[in-house]
Amino acid sequence: xxxxxxxxxxxxxxxxxxxxxxxxxxxxxxxxxxxxxxxxxxxxxxxxxxxxxxxxxxxxxxxxxxxxxxxxxxxxxxxxxxxxxxxxxxxxxxxxxxxxxxxxxxxxxxxxxxxxxxxxxxxxxxxxxxxxxxxxxxxxxxxxxxxxxxxxxxxxxxxxxxxxxxxxxxxxxxxxxxxxxxxxxxxxxxxxxxxxxxxxxxxxxxxxxxxxxxxxxxxxxxxxxxxxxxxxxxxxxxxxxxxxxxxxxxxxxxxxxxxxxxxxxxxxxxxxxxxxxxxxx
Numbered sequence: 001x002x003x004x005x006x007x008x009x010x011x012x013x014x015x016x017x018x019x020x021x022x023x024x025x026x027x028x029x030x031x032x033x034x035x036x037x038x039x040x041x042x043x044x045x046x047x048x049x050x051x052x053x054x055x056x057x058x059x060x061x062x063x064x065x066x067x068x069x070x071x072x073x074x075x076x077x078x079x080x081x082x083x084x085x086x087x088x089x090x091x092x093x094x095x096x097x098x099x100x101x102x103x104x105x106x107x108x109x110x111x112x113x114x115x116x117x118x119x120x121x122x123x124x125x126x127x128x129x130x131x132x133x134x135x136x137x138x139x140x141x142x143x144x145x146x147x148x149x150x151x152x153x154x155x156x157x158x159x160x161x162x163x164x165x166x167x168x169x170x171x172x173x174x175x176x177x178x179x180x181x182x183x184x185x186x187x188x189x190x191x192x193x194x195x196x197x198x199x200x201x202x203x204x205x206x207x208x209x210x211x212x213x214x215x216x217x218x219x220x221x222x223x224x225x226x227x228x229x230x231x232x233x234x235x236x237x238x239x240x241x242x243x244x245x246x247x248x249x250x251x252x253x254x255x256x257x258x259x260x261x262x263x264x265x266x267x268x269x270x271x272x273x274x275x276x277x278x279x280x281x
Contacts (some may be wrong), residue, residue, distance in 0.1 A: 070245075074265045140172055225248075229243075243275050
């Protein structure tokens with residue numbers, strides 16, 4: 001009886017050992033399959049990425065559109081609240097007017113490739129702003145350097161420009177010539193930094209410019225912001241070009257010591273291919 005029990009125990013041990021080996025073998029097989037699938041996935045992803053990069057390289061063998069100049073004008077304005085007190089009661093606005101100049105290499109000749117059929121601005125973001133409510137508007141170039149912030153020109157999701165080929169353009173609406181002869185003009189406005197700002201010094205008339213911000217106690221750090229947005233161009237070959245623009249709103253110039261508190265601050269950035277449009281289709 002004892003011998004029979006030993007035989008049964010030996011069979012059980014062998015069966016358990018076999019089951020254990022089988023489980024380990026299956027587990028290793030699953031790991032191997034997962035690893036192989038993962039490696040194949042990485043290889044395919046790398047191959048697809050490489051093909052994508054090669055495709056972009058071929059599409060962008062030359063620069064067709066670029067922004068070579070960005071002109072910025074920063075100042076401030078305010079609306080006055082009625083008050084019977086011997087003080088100024090103001091709502092302050094900091095604004096920056098922006099002019100973007102597109103180079104389409106027209107000196108080499110105007111073609112279907114370097115002329116605009118459609119132009120759109122979207123993906124507007126306001127980064128690192130500490131105070132206020134920022135907005136971006138289309139700006140009539142004839143009103144450049146003065147606050148307008150017209151609600152009908154506010155960019156919510158996207159802004160599509162009217163493209164004109166010749167004649168006199170109506171800049172009261174977003175308009176650009178197909179040959180890029182006029183700049184894209186926009187207006188950044190920061191409101192609600194501090195409503196009902198009380199300025200008790202009324203001994204001298206107020207100048208409605210950036211000096212209001214100093215008198216109102218608005219700190220430089222409260223106004224610092226990096227604006228970004230995407231411009232998409234479709235040319236007359238229906239080729240698609242995209243560029244993302246990053247603009248540090250000019251509030252002060254550490255080199256010269258000038259700041260918006262002086263009334264205004266102007267920044268002119270010029271460089272060939274300052275921002276290149278990448279062809280994606």
